[in-house]
Amino acid sequence: MGVVLAFDGTGEKPKATLDQLVKLTTADMNLVNEFILEKAQSHVELIPEIAGHLINSGGKRIRPMLTVAAARMCGYQGVQHLKLAMSVEFMHTATLLHDDVVDESDLRRGKQAARVIWGNQASVLVGDYLLGQAFKMMVETGSLDCLRILSDAACTIAEGEVLQLSISQDTTTTEDSYLKVVGAKTAALFQAAAKVGAVIANRPRNEQEALEAYGRNLGIAFQLIDDALDYSGKQADLGKAVGDDFRERKITLPVVLAFRRGSKEERNFWARVMEKGDQTDDDLIYATKLMDRHSALADTVDRARHYGAMACDALAIFPESEHKDALLEAVGFCISRAH
């Protein structure tokens, strides 16, 4: 199935990586990571156990890296951005814990999901705990603006998840509706993560908005690539099982496109597997074949590239710097995961 995504005509530029971003943020991120481990502690044993399971499971920490890199690109010299970065990662971790319960997922980042090991109950409650810690850390920065941005994001993320739930299994979902879900459930946190970097550095509104737009568009691109990978990636790269979205009957962009472009018979197929949930393993293979026929995966990546380009253009107002270069390359990295 790898062939599906071998559509990139250029193949000339060296593949974008996160290396530059990782390198520039290493010192800050080491402190953020120490912070994360410290704040996941509790005298209630189950909390560090479950939080640690996710925290040590090898996520790339791309969201807190955005906060740290954005703040540094804006010339910030203090330490409050570390607390913001930690808050962003805890908000993300809490979402993952709750998502796994909602999606009934068995795998997360290639390991058993916390809910499989400790149960749904503990996953819900430890998620709540991490969310509480995230807010405590934000309060410690003393920045009401950052608190406003991140609490807005918390609402928007939950709203996006509920919206996703209410359109789930509906094959007639439009691309617009789907983009609303992505904008809320994924892009809102990227957007807030990047924006608070400028806010904590006391930069003017146009720079805050530039980073906000960068984060939002990067977040959308990131999610669309994730959606494509779910049908074409390798489990080892993905950290979850290929076809999870299919089995969970999630309507993602590849499905939206394949359904809209499909024949009546093909739409019946999508209705059977997605709406009725009547699926076999062969159906996943056939679904991928239909996506191939209608160029649904390639076009999903193409759409992602469009949002990636907007993310890059948003940064144009910032002077050249190594942090800016690293943030631009992070966009390339997100897109190139599909190759």
Added chain:
Amino acid sequence: MGVVLAFDGTGEKPKATLDQLVKLTTADMNLVNEFILEKAQSHVELIPEIAGHLINSGGKRIRPMLTVAAARMCGYQGVQHLKLAMSVEFMHTATLLHDDVVDESDLRRGKQAARVIWGNQASVLVGDYLLGQAFKMMVETGSLDCLRILSDAACTIAEGEVLQLSISQDTTTTEDSYLKVVGAKTAALFQAAAKVGAVIANRPRNEQEALEAYGRNLGIAFQLIDDALDYSGKQADLGKAVGDDFRERKITLPVVLAFRRGSKEERNFWARVMEKGDQTDDDLIYATKLMDRHSALADTVDRARHYGAMACDALAIFPESEHKDALLEAVGFCISRAH
């Protein structure tokens, strides 16, 4: 089974009610209620639907009333306390939604639990949304001190719930351990709700601490009475089924006392029904009989009365006022629910 709690020798004083508190806070609470309905809105339809189900289900709103009455007792003349009261109620509502998922409860305030109607998934996510809205409202008050107090409470509540989960079904739980759970899962929000009233009114530390102690002790008393009622109340008063704690194998103070005071044979009974979960309806009747034999319910109410007395004494530093009287009577009301 009502006989179990007919132990109160005095029977002379008129029964304490919430009437005075309700009357004094009516104007404020009408605004809080409008606010609550407004902030439970969302373009995502499922959110107001589920939130409204709980919000309109006839809770007494005792927590936000504490905030409002505390602020007024402290002479506060502004409107920020309304936002704090709303935040407190949303934090509570979010906890209820998540609790029902964790406890697999079918009834809440005498109605079907949201999770039964809309599923666990939506309950988790709408709880997250309400928590996000709670933080947004707190940020709008501009009070970092209130934000600190309430985000601390959010962590503590989640910690308490996890702790409760980890001691669940353990009949050897000590009274001390159980009080830790109660102090966190229930009293932390009462405590924060009362304290922020003094904080928003800019009152000195001793008054903040007095209201904090009032709230904490009232919260413990409130929970202990709830625990007793679960074995002795009427379903109509309780808003949940009698014996829920027993069926959910929750270790509460009546069980702790009956187990500790029981014979070897009786302890075997508790181990079978609570630890192994091997229960019949007759077992609930026998459990209540054992509690009666060892005065476990009466003594639970007695313990509650002790915390209630501490709550009242905590308010001694405030000059006489109708708000103070109402807060004192609220303690009496919480205790008298057991009669």
